[in-house]
Amino acid sequence: MTAPASPCGSPAPPSLSPASGPIRPDRRRARSRRRAFAAAAREPGRPLWTIGGPGISMRGQRPARYDPGMARVLTPQAEDFPRWYQDVVAKAELAEPGPVRGSQVIRPVGYAIWERMVAEMDARIKAAGAENASFPLLIPESYLRREAQHVEGFAPELAVVTIGGGKTLEEPVVIRPTSETVIGEFMAKWVQSYRDLPLLLNQWCNVVRWEMRTRLLLRSAEFLWQEGHTAHATQDEARAYARRILHEAYEDFMVSVLAIPVTVGLKTARERFAGATNTYTAEAMMRDGKALQMGTSHELGQNFARAFGIDYLSAQGRQEFCWTTSWGSSTRMLGGLIMAHGDDDGLRVPPRLAPVQVQVSVVKDGDGVAEAAARLRDGLRAAGLRVTLDDRTDVPFGRRAVNAELRGYPVRIEVGPRDLATGTVTVVRRIAGTKTPTPVTEASTAVLAALEADQTALFDEALARREAQTADVSTLDDAIAAAENGFVRVPWAQVGADGEARANGVGVTVRCLVREDGTVPSGEDEPGLIAYLARSY
Numbered sequence: 001m002t003a004p005a006s007p008c009g010s011p012a013p014p015s016l017s018p019a020s021g022p023i024r025p026d027r028r029r030a031r032s033r034r035r036a037f038a039a040a041a042r043e044p045g046r047p048l049w050t051i052g053g054p055g056i057s058m059r060g061q062r063p064a065r066y067d068p069g070m071a072r073v074l075t076p077q078a079e080d081f082p083r084w085y086q087d088v089v090a091k092a093e094l095a096e097p098g099p100v101r102g103s104q105v106i107r108p109v110g111y112a113i114w115e116r117m118v119a120e121m122d123a124r125i126k127a128a129g130a131e132n133a134s135f136p137l138l139i140p141e142s143y144l145r146r147e148a149q150h151v152e153g154f155a156p157e158l159a160v161v162t163i164g165g166g167k168t169l170e171e172p173v174v175i176r177p178t179s180e181t182v183i184g185e186f187m188a189k190w191v192q193s194y195r196d197l198p199l200l201l202n203q204w205c206n207v208v209r210w211e212m213r214t215r216l217l218l219r220s221a222e223f224l225w226q227e228g229h230t231a232h233a234t235q236d237e238a239r240a241y242a243r244r245i246l247h248e249a250y251e252d253f254m255v256s257v258l259a260i261p262v263t264v265g266l267k268t269a270r271e272r273f274a275g276a277t278n279t280y281t282a283e284a285m286m287r288d289g290k291a292l293q294m295g296t297s298h299e300l301g302q303n304f305a306r307a308f309g310i311d312y313l314s315a316q317g318r319q320e321f322c323w324t325t326s327w328g329s330s331t332r333m334l335g336g337l338i339m340a341h342g343d344d345d346g347l348r349v350p351p352r353l354a355p356v357q358v359q360v361s362v363v364k365d366g367d368g369v370a371e372a373a374a375r376l377r378d379g380l381r382a383a384g385l386r387v388t389l390d391d392r393t394d395v396p397f398g399r400r401a402v403n404a405e406l407r408g409y410p411v412r413i414e415v416g417p418r419d420l421a422t423g424t425v426t427v428v429r430r431i432a433g434t435k436t437p438t439p440v441t442e443a444s445t446a447v448l449a450a451l452e453a454d455q456t457a458l459f460d461e462a463l464a465r466r467e468a469q470t471a472d473v474s475t476l477d478d479a480i481a482a483a484e485n486g487f488v489r490v491p492w493a494q495v496g497a498d499g500e501a502r503a504n505g506v507g508v509t510v511r512c513l514v515r516e517d518g519t520v521p522s523g524e525d526e527p528g529l530i531a532y533l534a535r536s537y
Helices: 027-042 081-091 108-127 141-145 148-157 180-190 235-256 303-308 332-341 369-382 397-407 417-421 440-468 476-482 496-504
Strands: 095-097 104-106 138-140 159-164 167-175 199-208 222-232 262-266 278-285 291-299 311-313 319-321 323-330 358-362 387-390 411-415 424-429 434-439 470-472 487-491 509-514 530-534
Touching: 081 095, 081 332, 104 108, 104 222, 108 199, 108 222, 108 235, 108 332, 138 141, 141 148, 141 167, 141 180, 180 199, 180 222, 180 303, 180 323, 222 235, 235 262, 235 278, 235 291, 235 323, 278 332, 278 440, 278 509, 278 530, 291 332, 291 509, 303 323, 323 332, 332 440, 358 369, 358 397, 369 387, 369 411, 369 417, 369 440, 411 417, 411 440, 417 424, 424 440, 434 440, 440 470, 476 487, 476 496, 476 530, 496 509
Parallel strands: 358 387, 358 411, 470 487
Antiparallel strands: 095 104, 138 167, 159 167, 199 222, 222 323, 262 278, 262 509, 278 291, 291 323, 311 319, 411 424, 424 434, 487 530, 509 530
């Protein structure tokens, strides 16, 4: 019996009511199914997609065709995008709330993706000349007060410790919301001469910002990130480095690894980082048309250098203040990955990023099946791929297949007795949505080609969606109206500071400013700039 269609076009989940009747004509199998339904309904946390339905066998037998839509696991995006996002985070086992309001636990599946992000980003940051270091989590409150704009910008989000070791502290300490202040203190010690410049530092750490409205992996009270901090002899050098990080670390990673097209530009004064003279940003469109800030790079001028005494003796024998930068990206990119690429079946992880690029799945026990699957795994690993073997034949195959779909594994290779009898395996592509019988001897070649094609396809799809949902208008009123459906380009001269405040009042923000040719301006007073407006996360 085919499940009735839901309002969104996907088959509705099977009813738990006995009145729904047996799915198969054979009475013994029907009774077995009903018992399985009842048992699963009583089992906490067990998804109902493990209980059969058209094409999925309760006994772990291979379905004729796996269709994730046959039993709805996730809320459809078109029905409720925020609920869909929460479903993916929970059911793909990416993260869950921590014990303190706004905190989060990143589970192994989610953390494995973050580790891949860290590895790719870290390589790019080091290629730009920065070195990793570690600075204290606790910062004296007086440090933040040295830079007035900085403390004003972060004051509402600070978590302050006043008691340590059972005693009231002489000076309260702040749990770092960012580290410009404490790193500035040590830069002042380490920089003495022009020969010590540039000083290029980066750290991977956690920070705390006491957010009032939180969402897992997007806006949490505590999150993981990298923050870079540099000191330079001249303003031009500092600006060039801030832009280098923007393009060579952030934009390159987001485009070539995350497969997410980003718009890079300049933040307005209203959106600028507290204490910065310029903020550059990488903005991505999510599948619901909203914008997400994926990473930022800041010129700090000499504000922090003056506050913390970061100066040096120049080659001309003069004492000069340094020009500093800071830049950061965080686990927010994980949330962006979900919302930019995910579909109604779960995550779709770009092959270049995926911690598991290929899962070799044993469909059913049989002579030589496990051994053949292991040989496939070893051959793919030898080809340089990240591969896992799923030989848990005691777990229903349908359940394992849906788990792989939810987690976004780019390729799954199904190996069963019937496959091997014909000398084939089945290559399942998550992004392309195809299942292809493939000779065992050609499996590695087919997988390598599929991974490369699907990386490109994912980016092309995201780019086409962004272009289709970006409008060009000439007035602020039209821009505010069009922002309901995606990005809007409008002349900055038609917006200005007053218009920006008006747009903010109705939930629309200026995401960034660019020149007419798409390049990043040096200031918002340049003539002919284009403003990108959107609703955002």
